[in-house]
Amino acid sequence: MDDALLSIENLTVTYDTLAGPVTAVDDLSLAIGPGRAVGLVGESGSGKSTVAGAVLDLLAPGAAIDGGRIRFEGTDLASHDRATRRALLGRRIGSVFQDPFTSLNPAIQVGDQIAEPMMVHLGVGASEARAMTLERLDEMGFARPAEIAGAYPHQLSGGMKQRALIAAALACEPKLIILDEPTTALDVTIEAQIIDLLERLRTEKGLSYLFISHNLGVVRRVCEEVYVLYAGRLMERADTDALFDRPSHPYTRGLLASLPRLQPPHRVKRLSTIPGELPDLLAPPPGCIFEARCPFSAEGCDRPQTIRVAGVRQMTRCHRHAEIAGEAWPSRARLGHDFSRKGFGDALVNVVGLKKRFRMGGLFAGIKLKPGLPPRIVNAPPVVKAVAGIDLVIRPGEVVGLVGESGSGKSTLGRLLLRLEDPTEGAVEYDGLAIERLPQRALRPFRKEAQIVFQNADSSLNPRKTVGETLRRPLALFGIVPARERAKRVGDLLEMVRLPRAYATRYPHQLSGGEKQRVAIARALATEPKFIVCDEPVSALDVSVQAAVVNLLADLRDELGLSYLFISHDLAVVAQLSDRIAVMYRGTFAETGTADQVLSPPFHPYTLVLLASAPRVDGSAMPDRSALLRDAAPGAGAPDGDGCPFFARCPSRIEGTCDELPPPRRTPAKGHAIACHLKLDALPTRFVPAAPAMGAAPGAVASAGPE
Numbered sequence: 001m002d003d004a005l006l007s008i009e010n011l012t013v014t015y016d017t018l019a020g021p022v023t024a025v026d027d028l029s030l031a032i033g034p035g036r037a038v039g040l041v042g043e044s045g046s047g048k049s050t051v052a053g054a055v056l057d058l059l060a061p062g063a064a065i066d067g068g069r070i071r072f073e074g075t076d077l078a079s080h081d082r083a084t085r086r087a088l089l090g091r092r093i094g095s096v097f098q099d100p101f102t103s104l105n106p107a108i109q110v111g112d113q114i115a116e117p118m119m120v121h122l123g124v125g126a127s128e129a130r131a132m133t134l135e136r137l138d139e140m141g142f143a144r145p146a147e148i149a150g151a152y153p154h155q156l157s158g159g160m161k162q163r164a165l166i167a168a169a170l171a172c173e174p175k176l177i178i179l180d181e182p183t184t185a186l187d188v189t190i191e192a193q194i195i196d197l198l199e200r201l202r203t204e205k206g207l208s209y210l211f212i213s214h215n216l217g218v219v220r221r222v223c224e225e226v227y228v229l230y231a232g233r234l235m236e237r238a239d240t241d242a243l244f245d246r247p248s249h250p251y252t253r254g255l256l257a258s259l260p261r262l263q264p265p266h267r268v269k270r271l272s273t274i275p276g277e278l279p280d281l282l283a284p285p286p287g288c289i290f291e292a293r294c295p296f297s298a299e300g301c302d303r304p305q306t307i308r309v310a311g312v313r314q315m316t317r318c319h320r321h322a323e324i325a326g327e328a329w330p331s332r333a334r335l336g337h338d339f340s341r342k343g344f345g346d347a348l349v350n351v352v353g354l355k356k357r358f359r360m361g362g363l364f365a366g367i368k369l370k371p372g373l374p375p376r377i378v379n380a381p382p383v384v385k386a387v388a389g390i391d392l393v394i395r396p397g398e399v400v401g402l403v404g405e406s407g408s409g410k411s412t413l414g415r416l417l418l419r420l421e422d423p424t425e426g427a428v429e430y431d432g433l434a435i436e437r438l439p440q441r442a443l444r445p446f447r448k449e450a451q452i453v454f455q456n457a458d459s460s461l462n463p464r465k466t467v468g469e470t471l472r473r474p475l476a477l478f479g480i481v482p483a484r485e486r487a488k489r490v491g492d493l494l495e496m497v498r499l500p501r502a503y504a505t506r507y508p509h510q511l512s513g514g515e516k517q518r519v520a521i522a523r524a525l526a527t528e529p530k531f532i533v534c535d536e537p538v539s540a541l542d543v544s545v546q547a548a549v550v551n552l553l554a555d556l557r558d559e560l561g562l563s564y565l566f567i568s569h570d571l572a573v574v575a576q577l578s579d580r581i582a583v584m585y586r587g588t589f590a591e592t593g594t595a596d597q598v599l600s601p602p603f604h605p606y607t608l609v610l611l612a613s614a615p616r617v618d619g620s621a622m623p624d625r626s627a628l629l630r631d632a633a634p635g636a637g638a639p640d641g642d643g644c645p646f647f648a649r650c651p652s653r654i655e656g657t658c659d660e661l662p663p664p665r666r667t668p669a670k671g672h673a674i675a676c677h678l679k680l681d682a683l684p685t686r687f688v689p690a691a692p693a694m695g696a697a698p699g700a701v702a703s704a705g706p707e
Contacts, residue, residue, distance in 0.1 A: 004031040005073060005208050006055070006176055012067035013050050013059065013232075022281045024050045026232040027067070032176065037202060037209040039223035039240070041216065041255070043542045044513055045278050047232040048212045052180050055210070056095055057085055072176070091121040094169030098181035100161035104153040110164050111137075111149025117171040136167040141197065158406060159190030163197065170201070180212045184540065187405040187569045189629070192613040195221055214542045216259060217615030220244050225313075228252050231278050231289045234307065238314035244617055248310035248321040250294045250329075257329035258547040259617060260572040262599055270554065271547035271576060272331055277512070288318070296324045347429070348531055348563050349394040349417060354426035356387040356412055356587075386412040388587035388645075390426070396530065399557060399564040401578030401595070403571050403610065409587040410567045414533040417565060418450050419443060430531070448478045451524035455536035457516035461508040467494070467519050468504030474526040493522040497552060514545035518552065525556070531563045538573060550576055571610055575599060580671075583607045586645035593672035602683035604674045605650050627651060628684075644677065652678055 013025040025047040032038045040048050053059040055070055057077075070077045072092065077085055097103050105113060114136060115129035124132070130149075137145035140163040153161055162182060169177055179198075183191040195218060201207055211222050219226060219240070226243045228236040228251065236249040247253050254274040276293040279285055285292065287302035294301070300319055310316040318324075359381050370376045386409045394400050402410050415421040417428060419435055428436040435446055454460040461470060471490045475481055481489045491501035497518040508516055517537060524532050534553065538546040554577055556562055568574050574581055574595075581598040583591040583606060591604040598607060609629050630649045643659040644650070650658065654677055663675040666683070676683065 003033060004071075005034050005036075006030075006032040006210070007071040008051070008055070008068070009071065010068035011051070011054060011065065011070065013047070013054055014064055014066045015060070016062045016064070017282075020282050023066075023284070024063070024232050024281070025054070025229075028229070028232075028234055029068075030227055030234075032208050032210060034175070035202070035206045035208060036225065037211055037223045039219040039226040040210060040212045040229060041214060041219055041226060042229035042235075043214065043255075043278065043544055045231070046229040048229055049180055050232075051229075052095070052178050052210070052212055055178060056089055056093065057082070087121065090117055091172050092174050092176065094172070094174040094177045096162070096165050096169050096177065096179045096182045098184050100158060100165050101153070103165055104161060106153050108152075109149065110151055110153060110156065114149070114164065114168045114171055117168065121172045132171070133167075136170055137164070139170070139201070140164070140167050141193075157190075158186055159193060162186065162190075162194055166194075166197065166201075170205075173205075174207075176208045176210065178210045178212070181214070182211075183213070183215060183218055188571075188610060188613040188615075189405055191218065191615070195615065198222060215615065216244075216255065216543065217617045220617050220619065221615050228255075231281060231284065233289055234317060235290065236310070236314070236316045237307075238311070241619060242311060242314050244619060246311065246314075246325075248314060248316040248325070249290075249318050250296050250324070251290050253329045254293075255543055256617065257331070258543045260547070260550070260570075260576045262572045262575060262611065262614070270551055272329055273547045273551065274544040295330050296320060296327065346395070347393045348396045348398075348431055349392070349565075350427075350429040351390055351392040351417065352427045352429075354387055354390040354392075354413070354416060354428065355385070355424045356409075356416055356421060357383045357385055357424045359383055385587050387416060387423075390587075390589065392582070392589075394531070394563050394565060396563055397557065397561045398580070399566055399578045401574035401581040402565060402567045402584055403569060403574050403581060404584035405569060405610075407586075408584045410584055411535055413584070414452070414535050414565055414567055417531075418452055418533055419446070420452075448527045449529050450531045450533075451527060451529040452533045452535060453517075453520050453524050453537045455539055457513070457520045458508070460520055461516060463508050465507075466504065467506050467508075467511075470519065471504070471523055471526055474523060478527050480527065489526075493526055494519075496525060496556070497522045498548075512545070513541055514549060517541065517545075517549055521549075521552065521556075525560075529562070531565075534564055534566045536568055537566075539568060539570065546573065553577060569610075570614075571599070572614065583610065588645055589673075589675065590646065591672075591674045593669075597669060597672040601685035602668055602674070602680060603685070604676055605652055605678075605684060606646050608684050609649075644675075652682075652684070654678075 008028060008030040011025055011028045012023065015022045015024055028051065030038070040051060042048055050059070054065055080088065104110070111130065111133050114133045118124050118129040118132055119126065133149055134145040137148050142148045142163070148156070148160070148164065156164065183194050186194065198209070199222065202209065209222065211219060213219050223240050226238060226240055227234060228249065230251050235251045236243065236247065243252065244256065247256060257272040258274060260271060274293055279289055279292065286304065288294070288305045291297045291301045298320060305317045305319060307315050307317050308319065308321065310321050367377060367379050370378050390413060402413065404410055412421060416423050423436050426436070427434060430446055430450065435443065468490050471493050472486050475486050475489055490504050494501055494503055499515060499518055511519065538549050541549060550573060553564065557564065566574060566577055578595050580593065581595050582589050583598065583604060585606050590606045591598055603611070612628050628651060630651055643661055644663045647653050647658045658677050663677050666674040666676055666680055668674065668680055674683065
């Protein structure tokens, strides 16, 4: 592509490891034209971030570019010395990385971090850089740019941090932005805001994007062309609509088949997966690198594959693409699990009127002088109502999904059920035993039967302990088996989560993300529990690994009769596993019901926002979210705290009612409850039509239901 802004030609990147050289990117060619958005997708370990590091001159120690070249605006970046290259990259190419919590310096004000690249690369003074910083923050949609500029990162929400990072990336008005998983850690509502922002900025400023992600719905929304990487090799390249509607490579089909769907006809209790694992790049197979995992492999796949034309502007590395064009990815049969006839029995977990308030501020926060004769000193520290009066029942063998944005109280509720936090008010019963006020020493039997799986396995597993040592500890702590039998029991636990027994000798850094999460699940199973809180256990995983872990949790539920509280902000994932779903906002339940009830109209206005914000892979237009959600912060609620918590953000609010009175409980059907002042016939039943999505046909509108 002669007019490409960025052109990567036959790029090969190798890492020097103790075991030998590993080719992380193998002969990749990629081009991005002016004003174009190009997606780069694939599982973890496919080489996506290595490509970004090669362009930005940020490769890790031990990595080297062994072949090819990277041209930006027609100039080979390797032809410059390091200092000149860095100056060019800082001025003309911006970058936004996955985790805003680690990308921003916690000790420096946000405005100073945005102003720094202007002073370094543009040579402007501090006052001019300050003025330009406020302009950038205003472009990001901040209502009070000066206040944000003077804040520290910990004072901003996740979405605000990510917008500040985008402002820093745009500081020097670059032509190209490299976005490496920019929405992975965000709620669906914040993710939708970031996507809207990126699309607006590209239109207004003529920016080009290299958008790296494993979120295929976001890629379809943002990008015009997509490259699919697997084990460092390009598997497929196509225009976005062609790739999602008519994928030619089996690996692309596997990724799309692994996605959970909200639409009832496509929502099954068992997700399709890509079997096996990434190949050993120390000794890659001689033929198709995907052959061992491909359900369509046949004669000739063991020979080296070359890129072939698969359609108009579509290339694929598969010699059978024409033969298998009409074949679908092998689907998984629906589980023979009829929850309507299961009969869960008496409550295992019973929660009544549960409340949790956290004190805010320092030691002297809330101390005031009250006028009078004589004046008095009063202490009324500000508090946050993290959980504000919850009733919940979880029965043996039942999975209750808990969804909502960050800050809605989901994790606090999970911790209260496990007595990792003490409630302010209310009762928590486990198997008939009131645990909310028991001393810790009396909770030992309960600790054995109730466990938790955290979101980030990297931080919940001790990096200095082998997998075997990690799993032996709870066995010893609770006396599950005698010492001589623990090694065998560790192997049994590993097999239970579909890992080889030999993994007992491995350390966490030797495992993939999905394998680490399986070890975390095995540790939770070690005490032979009846109830497990799963706190965002799949949110950071690739779609194929996510599908495998969700299937594993479903299998374990059926095999062992486990009960789960499954916490997530992704309704599609929750819907695959859950018997019932609770939608939580600011410490209360906005809606509860079976999965089919919550995903079907009528909707609580907040449930509709969550459904509407989820990016789609089917190409349908996004609904007009401005008609679904008023412009208010996620934590905003009724002014005096007595009315509906969703009042400030609800477009259907009734002034003088919703802000003053607690919402009544509406029951569209047995087991389905919606907390809303709107009458049932006034509750929303469909999405609001939107302008056509990028690449959609004129006149396209949002669907009448989820996905």
